[in-house]
Amino acid sequence: MRTQEPRLKFLDFQAEVEEVLADSCRALGFKDLQIEVSLPPNDTYGDLASAIPIRIAKEAGKNPGDVAIEVASKAMELAKKKRYIGAVSPHRGGYVNFQINHSRFILDSISAISSGDLGAVREKGETVAIEHTNVNPNKALHIGHARNLVLGDSLVRVMRYMGQQVQALNYVDDSGAQVADIIVGFKFLGFSDEAPPGVKYDIYCGDSVYTKVTKAYEQDPSLKEKQSFVLKEIEKGTGETADYARGIVRKILSAQLATCWRLGATYDLLNWESQLVHSGMWEQIFESLKKMGYVKFQTEGENKGTWVIPDPETGEEKVVVRSDGTAVYVAKDIPYAAWKIGLIGDPFGYETYPVSQPGGVLYSTTLDGKKGKVHFGGARLAISVIDTRQSYLQRIVSKVLDRFREGSSKRYLHRSYEVVSLSKNTAAQLGFAIEGDFAHMSGRKGLYVNVDTMLDRLKDKAKSETRRRNLAEPEAWVDDVAEAVAVSALRYELLKQDPDKMIVFDFYDALRFQGDTGPYLLYSYARARRILDKTEGKPAIDEKSAARLTSPKELKLAKQMSMLDLSAETAEEFLSPKEIARFAHELAVAFNDFYESVPVNKEEDPQLRDARLALVDAASRVLAESMRLMGIPVKDRI
RNA sequence: GGGCCCGUAGCCCAGCACGGAUCAGGGCGUCAGCCUCCGAAGCUGAAGCGCGAAAGCUCAGAGACCGUGGGUUCGAAUCCCACCGGGCCCGCCA
Numbered sequence: 059m060r061t062q063e064p065r066l067k068f069l070d071f072q073a074e075v076e077e078v079l080a081d082s083c084r085a086l087g088f089k090d091l092q093i094e095v096s097l098p099p100n101d102t103y104g105d106l107a108s109a110i111p112i113r114i115a116k117e118a119g120k121n122p123g124d125v126a127i128e129v130a131s132k133a134m135e136l137a138k139k140k141r142y143i144g145a146v147s148p149h150r151g152g153y154v155n156f157q158i159n160h161s162r163f164i165l166d167s168i169s170a171i172s173s174g175d176l177g178a179v180r181e182k183g184e185t186v187a188i189e190h191t192n193v194n195p196n197k198a199l200h201i202g203h204a205r206n207l208v209l210g211d212s213l214v215r216v217m218r219y220m221g222q223q224v225q226a227l228n229y230v231d232d233s234g235a236q237v238a239d240i241i242v243g244f245k246f247l248g249f250s251d252e253a254p255p256g257v258k259y260d261i262y263c264g265d266s267v268y269t270k271v272t273k274a275y276e277q278d279p280s281l282k283e284k285q286s287f288v289l290k291e292i293e294k295g296t297g298e299t300a301d302y303a304r305g306i307v308r309k310i311l312s313a314q315l316a317t318c319w320r321l322g323a324t325y326d327l328l329n330w331e332s333q334l335v336h337s338g339m340w341e342q343i344f345e346s347l348k349k350m351g352y353v354k355f356q357t358e359g360e361n362k363g364t365w366v367i368p369d370p371e372t373g374e375e376k377v378v379v380r381s382d383g384t385a386v387y388v389a390k391d392i393p394y395a396a397w398k399i400g401l402i403g404d405p406f407g408y409e410t411y412p413v414s415q416p417g418g419v420l421y422s423t424t425l426d427g428k429k430g431k432v433h434f435g436g437a438r439l440a441i442s443v444i445d446t447r448q449s450y451l452q453r454i455v456s457k458v459l460d461r462f463r464e465g466s467s468k469r470y471l472h473r474s475y476e477v478v479s480l481s482k483n484t485a486a487q488l489g490f491a492i493e494g495d496f497a498h499m500s501g502r503k504g505l506y507v508n509v510d511t512m513l514d515r516l517k518d519k520a521k522s523e524t525r526r527r528n529l530a531e532p533e534a535w536v537d538d539v540a541e542a543v544a545v546s547a548l549r550y551e552l553l554k555q556d557p558d559k560m561i562v563f564d565f566y567d568a569l570r571f572q573g574d575t576g577p578y579l580l581y582s583y584a585r586a587r588r589i590l591d592k593t594e595g596k597p598a599i600d601e602k603s604a605a606r607l608t609s610p611k612e613l614k615l616a617k618q619m620s621m622l623d624l625s626a627e628t629a630e631e632f633l634s635p636k637e638i639a640r641f642a643h644e645l646a647v648a649f650n651d652f653y654e655s656v657p658v659n660k661e662e663d664p665q666l667r668d669a670r671l672a673l674v675d676a677a678s679r680v681l682a683e684s685m686r687l688m689g690i691p692v693k694d695r696i
Numbered sequence: 697g698g699g700c701c702c703g704u705a706g707c708c709c710a711g712c713a714c715g716g717a718u719c720a721g722g723g724c725g726u727c728a729g730c731c732u733c734c735g736a737a738g739c740u741g742a743a744g745c746g747c748g749a750a751a752g753c754u755c756a757g758a759g760a761c762c763g764u765g766g767g768u769u770c771g772a773a774u775c776c777c778a779c780c781g782g783g784c785c786c787g788c789c790a
Contacts, residue, residue, distance in 0.1 A: 092714090099717065109716055116770075151717045194790090234790055364788055371699055371786075380788040387790055449700060450785055476701070476783085498783090523737065543737085555709070558701055560783065567708075571737050573723045574709085581737045589734050632713075640710070643722085650738065659734045674734095696737080 065176060066680075067167045068620040071142040075106050075156045078140060082132040088114050095156075101610075104147065104155030105617065112152035122152025130154045141166075160613050164673070165604035167620040171676040172597065176219075176622070176683045183222035187398045187437035188214050191318060191325070192229045192444070195310045196236040197264025199317050200506035201552075201563055202445075202478040202499055208552045208689065209475055210443035211323035212635035215687045220630045225434050228318075228325040229394070232307045233332040236268070236501075238288040240310075241303050243271040246284050251306065260313035261508060263306075269504040295332060312413050317509050321545060322689035324415055327408070327434050328422045331390060336425060337405040339393035340385055343462070344378075352461050353378060370457040371450070391455050399469045400436030401462050408432050439469050441633060446474040446558075473633045475557035480507065481564035496562045507563065509548075516544035519569055520577070524696060542691040546576030549689055554639040574643055579685055580696050582646035585653060586678035587694045593659050595668045597676075603669035611652040616673060618648040619680040626687070635688065642684040649677055 072095060080093045091110060098107040111125035118125070126148035133154060137143040144159035190210020193203045214226045231237070240263050243249040249270070253262035275281050291299035311328075318324075334340075344365075347353040353365045356375075363381030368374070378389050396402045408430050411422040421432060444452060452472040459466035479496045480488070490497065490505050499506040520543035524536050551568060555561055571577040590597070607616070625641035628634065658674060661667040682692045 094714065096714085096716095099720095103717075107717085112716070112770090122770095149717065153717060155717095231790080236790075361788075369786085374786095376786095377788050382788080384788085386788070390790095445784095446701065447784060453700095474701090479783090494782095496783095520737095527735080527737085556702095559709085560702075562708090564708095567724080570724075573737095575723090575737085577737050581735085585735060585738080592734060636710095640722095647722090653734080654739050657734070695735090 065170050065174070066620045066623040067142065067163055067170060068617065069623055070166075071158055071163065072106060072624075074137075074140040074143055075108075078133050078136045078143065078146075078156075079108055079110060079129075079154070081136050082129050083110065083114070085132055085136075086128055088118075098153075098155060101614070103149065103153070104145075105158045106156045108154050108156075109152060111148075111154060115152060123148070123150035126150070126152050126154055158613075158617065160608065160616075161601070161605040163620070164607050164613070164616045165599060165601060167616055168599050168604075168672050168676045171619070171679055172672065176680065177221075177626075183217075183220065184438035185223045185225065185436070186217050187225045187227055187435070187440040188217065188443070189227040189229055189329075189398070189441070190214075190443035191323065192231070193314055194231050194234060194236045195307045195314065196240045197268050197310075197501055198258065198260035199314060199509040200499060200501070201509060201512055201548075202506070204321065204509045204512075204548065205475060205478050205552045205561065206443055206445065207318060207321060207323050208549050209473065209557060209635065211321075211689050212549075212553055212638065212687065213441065213443070213473065213629075213633060215689060216626055216629045216635055216638065219626055219683075219687055222630075225327060225437060226323075226325045227327050227329055227398075227434070229329045229331065230307075230311060231331045232304070233289075233292050233335065235285065235289060237303060237307055238285050238292060239271045240267055240306060241288045241292075241299070242281065242284045243267040244306070245288070245299070245302075246281070247271060247274060258313050258316075258510060260310045260317070261510065263310055264501065264508070265504065269502065272502045292332075293335070295336065315413065315415070319416055320513065320541075321509065321549065322691065324417050325420055326418070328411060328420065329394065330423055333406065333423050333425050334390060334394055334397075337393070339397060339402055339405060340389050342402060343393055343396060344385075344389075346462065347458070350461065352458070367454070367458065370453050376454060388451050388454055391451065392458050395440065395442075395455050395459055395470050396462065397435045398437055398440035399459070399466060401459065401466060404433070404435050406434070408434060439471070441471045441473050443473045443475070446476055448472075449474050471633065473557070476560040478552075478561045478563050480505065481562050481567075484563060484565050487565065496560075507565075512548060512568070513541075513544050515565070516547050516569060517541055520544050520547075520571070523571065528695075539693055539696050542693050543571065543577050543580060543696060546580050546685075546690040547571060548576070550576030550579070550639060553688055554636055554643075556636060557634070576690055577696075579642055579646050579681065579690065580693060582649050583678055583681050583685065583692060584694060584696045586649060586674050586681070589653075589658050589674050590671065590678070591694075593667075593671060595659075595664060595671050597672035597674075598668040599672040603665045606666050607669055607673060609656055611648075611656055612670070612673060615645075615648045615652045615677055618645050619677045622680050622684055625684075629687075638684055638687045642681060642688065645677065645681050645684065649674075649681065652677075 075095055076093050083091050095106050095108045098104055111129050112122045115122040115125045130146050130148035134146040137146055142159050142163050143156055145157040147155050149155060188210055191207045193199055214224050217224045244251045249267050253259045288299060291297055292303050294300060353367050356362055356364050356366055361377055364377045365379035366375035366377050369376045377386060379385050406423040407426055407428045408421045409424050411420040456467040456470055459470055479498045482492055482495055485492045485497045517540045520540035521536060524539045625637045629637040658670045685692050
């Protein structure tokens with residue numbers, strides 16, 4: 059699978075250990091064993107461990123401790139030829155522990171890190187389409203959307219780090235009821251289609267128009283007719299109302315994108331739902347499914363006059379085409395999914411989107427028939443970041459894809475995550491009295507916290523903290539740093555928690571910059587860079603000086619920094635970027651521990667000082683890389 | 697009725713995929729310390745029960761609530777089953 063040597067040496071060490079273990083077991087007559095290694099519970103045991111003797115002992119009816127001695131002594135012999143294995147020792151509980159040859163390991167790790175870019179573990183990866191963000195263009199992003207964005211964007215970054223060719227997709231539902239609601243507000247309820255000065259357009263539409271239109275529906279149900287009129291016009295795609303809606307959607311989308319970019323996320327392509335609908339892909343798929351007999355026309359019963367497919371869970375039926383001939387919601391997801399993994403011809407052309415995106419060209423689908431140089435869709439693997447409430451529908455999509463081509467569901471993955479809700483206190487601050495400890499956000503009710511609002515609050519706090527520490531710096535500098543601190547705090551907070559767990563958002567907790575937070579990482583990095591800025595020496599290490607880096611804190615730091623690729627591999631395999639968050643935090647802790655007790659610039663011996671400088675330099679580079687993988691901005695000083 | 701997810705310290709979380717080693721790790725909060733010394737957004741230490749103003753003394757010392765109860769296993773926070781509590785999903789809405 060890996061076509062290139064791993065750059066960070068812990069994986070090398072692990073590979074050596076696995077090989078030695080396998081050979082030792084074979085030499086002792088134990089064959090066909092699954093070789094497994096793990097990190098010992100405690101550093102004093104060693105750097106990698108295996109419980110294989112326990113398994114052998116059980117089968118052979120021997121004492122695990124004795125087997126461990128046998129295996130260890132054989133492994134010790136074989137390990138002499140290995141570069142990174144320093145010592146092998148048995149443990150009477152039935153473990154074999156492997157210790158790193160520290161000086162070689164440190165020397166090679168530092169050299170590898172300082173001599174080149176990290177990442178790109180594979181030379182040529184597969185194409186992976188990752189869809190995320192997907193916010194209806196009628197309101198501003200709230201912190202729940204931010205969880206989606208942070209998860210998706212970090213996945214994009216991890217996949218790219220691992221060498222995959224990623225397409226970051228953002229799906230824009232420009233033809234749904236929520237958009238129609240805004241248009242109803244402008245056209246029939248007298249809302250201005252200009253935001254008041256100083257108010258972001260998406261925030262205006264969400265906070266001041268959408269919530270009020272929804273209320274108006276409750277008071278005057280006849281307004282719903284206006285909504286369905288607008289909806290039909292939008293679906294038709296031509297005419298004055300449709301053109302007007304198109305303009306409004308673009309305006310809101312631009313405002314939303316500004317927030318996405320503020321959070322550090324960028325996209326390769328915008329997929330417009332209206333174009334997906336008009337592309338004819340659904341009709342094509344529907345015809346095939348009919349031929350396969352997977353969709354059936356109901357001639358009687360409660361679903362009379364509709365087309366249905368079997369429900370994957372109950373075996374009952376799920377309507378896909380209504381009796382009026384229109385397709386239901388999943389029928390939009392199915393062609394989109396099929397397009398992503400290339401089960402269907404690509405109907406789209408691609409043009410650059412007229413708003414320029416920092417850090418890369420943003421494309422937009424077109425249906426004008428022109429084919430440009432770039433291509434999207436047809437990926438080997440597609441990942442959709444969508445919250446857990448859509449799991450059922452996503453399973454239906456998977457089932458249909460499988461029917462369309464065997465094995466497709468393995469190439470179409472749903473990365474689900476739990477929603478973000480608001481704590482009782484935070485809801486109260488927003489003027490909502492709730493029962494229970496938390497409340498689900500609701501765009502309709504106006505119960506939500508906008509991303510921009512949150513970032514601004516974080517930034518205000520970060521500004522005063524930064525100013526306090528940097529009295530002489532110009533305002534623009536402080537502003538820039540405060541923005542980075544704010545983004546780091548929000549992204550890290552949303553990323554570090556397991557996606558399966560609901561986040562109960564609370565202003566008080568979220569405004570914390572101490573402990574296991576994004577700012578802690580920024581601070582640790584700045585501390586490391588400070589050492590390198592202030593020094594007379596130059597990072598340099600050779601065999602002799604590497605052998606002098608023997609304090610446990612130096613070893614711990616070197617070991618930790620060389621495990622980034624291990625975390626990145628896990629993050630990729632389980633679509634779980636929080637691995638990177640855990641890694642980065644541990645690295646920062648290891649660095650701060652080192653920092654407190656090991657002098658660098660104050661070290662009098664220049665050789666040792668320079669070797670430590672090299673270690674600090676390497677560790678800081680890895681820390682910066684891990685922060686980049688999470689989309690956290692990196693600053694040399696904060 | 698069927699399905700998915702969560703339940704770990706006062707609070708918030710890690711560990712669960714691949715079951716293992718003596719104390720199940722962090723963070724927040726609380727208390728006490730550390731800036732003439734590479735940045736204090738950091739680091740170090742303390743917190744079983746009872747008595748005592750306190751130094752301290754007595755008790756606890758196999759088994760200490762990983763939601764509960766079973767099971768599998770030499771071994772379970774981790775796997776299986778049941779139950780309890782919480783959240784979500786099962787529309788000819790999107």
